[in-house]
Amino acid sequence: MSPATPIPVRPPLTSALSGTTAVLVGGTSGIGLAAAVLLRSVGARVLLVGRDPGRLKAAVARVRDVEQAEGLDDAVQGVAGDGADEKILAEAFDRAGSVDHVLVTAGGISGSGPVTGLTADEIRTTVDSRLQAAFSAARVAADRLPAGGSLTLTSGSLVVRPLPGMAALVSAVGAVETLTKALAVELAPARLRVNTVRFGRVDTPLMRSMPGLDSDEAIAAAGSTAPLGRFATAEEAAAAALFLMANNYMTGQVITIDGGESLV
Ligand SMILES: NC(=O)c1ccc[n+]([C@@H]2O[C@H](COP(=O)([O-])OP(=O)(O)OC[C@H]3O[C@@H](n4cnc5c(N)ncnc54)[C@H](OP(=O)(O)O)[C@@H]3O)[C@@H](O)[C@H]2O)c1
Numbered sequence: 001m002s003p004a005t006p007i008p009v010r011p012p013l014t015s016a017l018s019g020t021t022a023v024l025v026g027g028t029s030g031i032g033l034a035a036a037v038l039l040r041s042v043g044a045r046v047l048l049v050g051r052d053p054g055r056l057k058a059a060v061a062r063v064r065d066v067e068q069a070e071g072l073d074d075a076v077q078g079v080a081g082d083g084a085d086e087k088i089l090a091e092a093f094d095r096a097g098s099v100d101h102v103l104v105t106a107g108g109i110s111g112s113g114p115v116t117g118l119t120a121d122e123i124r125t126t127v128d129s130r131l132q133a134a135f136s137a138a139r140v141a142a143d144r145l146p147a148g149g150s151l152t153l154t155s156g157s158l159v160v161r162p163l164p165g166m167a168a169l170v171s172a173v174g175a176v177e178t179l180t181k182a183l184a185v186e187l188a189p190a191r192l193r194v195n196t197v198r199f200g201r202v203d204t205p206l207m208r209s210m211p212g213l214d215s216d217e218a219i220a221a222a223g224s225t226a227p228l229g230r231f232a233t234a235e236e237a238a239a240a241a242l243f244l245m246a247n248n249y250m251t252g253q254v255i256t257i258d259g260g261e262s263l264v
Pocket of ligand 1: 025026027028029030031032049050051052053055081082083084105106107108109133154155156157199200201202203204205206207
């Protein structure tokens with residue numbers, strides 16, 4: 001058997017993502033939306049997936065407003081639906097035409113509560129929604145991405161420093177980190193790459209939906225306890241995902257962007 005062709009060598013700067021296409025599952029808000037804007041600003045095409053049609057429409061309009069998108073409406077598309085549903089993901093890939101990169105930021109904070117307070121169904125739903133979404137993205141992407149294509153998943157720093165009442169969510173997200181490594185070795189022969197970004201505290205609509213964090217002042221006060229004196233912006237968090245997409249020698253890694261919070 002002849003050796004497989006090595007993964008292509010290409011410039012690893014994010015500017016080299018120009019001309020590529022990314023599917024952003026959860027790209028209608030927060031970190032995913034910020035990734036869409038960054039990708040569009042370097043000349044990539046994006047397709048956003050989110051469940052709420054109104055939020056999707058607003059997000060597509062927002063990304064189309066990026067300067068380089070003018071007159072190129074097919075450079076920014078949207079598919080409404082659940083990102084854990086393989087049929088929705090297949091529709092997204094079909095609509096995009098060809099896809100080079102997939103970023104999954106879909107997820108929320110449902111499933112939090114003490115382990116004895118959650119029902120068995122709530123635990124199952126929480127674990128399924130996180131882990132199944134990652135599996136679905138991998139199963140659809142594995143057959144369709146080209147050599148050098150990437151899948152980037154999402155976790156959070158609570159995986160290494162859990163808080164009480166987060167057992168279901170944190171264990172599901174921890175499993176996503178493990179899945180990252182398993183998929184990286186399984187898909188390497190196809191020259192596909194799989195990584196995860198582990199986020200610390202990021203100023204997004206999700207963060208602002210938490211009790212007491214619904215104003216700029218509250219976000220600034222909460223962020224002031226962080227080593228760098230504030231939360232990450234969604235754009236800073238998203239830039240970590242773009243790095244993983246662009247660099248063809250990154251696979252099987254969990255990279256943390258938390259402003260040093262896990263060290264203190
Ligand atoms: N912000 C933080 O501090 C932080 C920290 C650690 C980890 N994270 C993780 O990072 C990811 C992004 O967080 P964020 O702060 O950017 O959240 P966000 O602002 O709430 O954005 C999440 C996006 O995902 C979409 N979504 C949720 N479930 C989905 C599903 N099943 N299928 C398709 N789309 C779905 C949401 O839209 P619809 O509801 O309309 O579908 C929304 O557009 C999440 O997984 C979160 O748990 C965030």
